[in-house]
Amino acid sequence: MTGATEASNPKMEANVVVLGTESVGKSALTVRLLTRRFIGEYGDIESIYSHSFMSEGKEITLNIWDSPFSEDLSRETSLFHKKVQWADGFVLVYSICDRASFNTASRLIQNIRSTKHHHGAEKPPVVIVGNKRDLHHRRTVLAEEGQLLALSTDCLFYEVSAAENYHGVLSAFHGLMDRIKDTKLTSKRPLRFKGIVKSMSAVFARRRTDSL
Numbered sequence: 319m320t321g322a323t324e325a326s327n328p329k330m331e332a333n334v335v336v337l338g339t340e341s342v343g344k345s346a347l348t349v350r351l352l353t354r355r356f357i358g359e360y361g362d363i364e365s366i367y368s369h370s371f372m373s374e375g376k377e378i379t380l381n382i383w384d385s386p387f388s389e390d391l392s393r394e395t396s397l398f399h400k401k402v403q404w405a406d407g408f409v410l411v412y413s414i415c416d417r418a419s420f421n422t423a424s425r426l427i428q429n430i431r432s433t434k435h436h437h438g439a440e441k442p443p444v445v446i447v448g449n450k451r452d453l454h455h456r457r458t459v460l461a462e463e464g465q466l467l468a469l470s471t472d473c474l475f476y477e478v479s480a481a482e483n484y485h486g487v488l489s490a491f492h493g494l495m496d497r498i499k500d501t502k503l504t505s506k507r508p509l510r511f512k513g514i515v516k517s518m519s520a521v522f523a524r525r526r527t528d529s530l
């Protein structure tokens with residue numbers, strides 16, 4: 319995107335995929351961002367949501383794809399592969415009380431990095447989010463381990479509680495958006511949100527809860 323194009327177009331959209339193993343709080347984080355609320359139970363929802371906010375006089379829209387975890391990370395036909403092609407950035411969630419979810423987050427970063435993108439971006443921005451910070455008495459992953467993983471993989475890192483703190487969640491998503499903005503300014507990737515959401519809905523039979 320050139321400076322002239324950017325000046326004449328005060329709106330910007332980006333696609334974000336939320337990833338992580340079962341029950342780490344992917345839906346809780348997404349719903350917190352969208353509604354500011356924590357509702358406790360979320361079900362297995364596969365959906366793309368949209369969240370708009372103003373940043374430096376620009377309207378930014380995040381299209382957020384939240385889905386249950388799938389082990390199928392390899393084949394080109396897999397849902398994981400489709401997500402990587404669709405995404406401008408990732409929110410990679412683990413639970414600070416679940417060591418296995420942290421190990422999987424680390425593996426997911428390697429998989430994201432090693433999947434070739436159609437649009438040529440070498441390193442899509444990733445924010446690593448250690449969730450359930452309110453359960454610190456059950457912690458099995460130190461904050462320093464999350465920080466170290468982020469440093470070694472050039473990711474952002476936040477520890478948050480979807481249950482107790484809206485602002486931490488907001489910072490994590492907005493921090494990712496800032497990184498995506500930087501990437502898009504140097505990328506030739508066209509923005510094509512509406513068409514993609516339509517086709518994704520058709521392919522994956524999008525479901526939404528009425529309560530959102």
Ligand SMILES: Nc1nc2c(ncn2[C@@H]2O[C@H](COP(=O)(O)OP(=O)(O)OP(=O)(O)O)[C@@H](O)[C@H]2O)c(=O)[nH]1
Nearest residue numbers: 340341342343344345346358386387450479480481
């Ligand atoms: N204490 C606490 N519980 C949380 C937090 N975030 C989510 N939970 C709980 O963790 C459970 C799983 O949350 P979900 O948001 O459904 O997790 P998910 O990663 O979307 O799960 P799947 O869709 O099954 O992959 C629910 O019982 C939530 O209430 C948090 O920050 N603190």
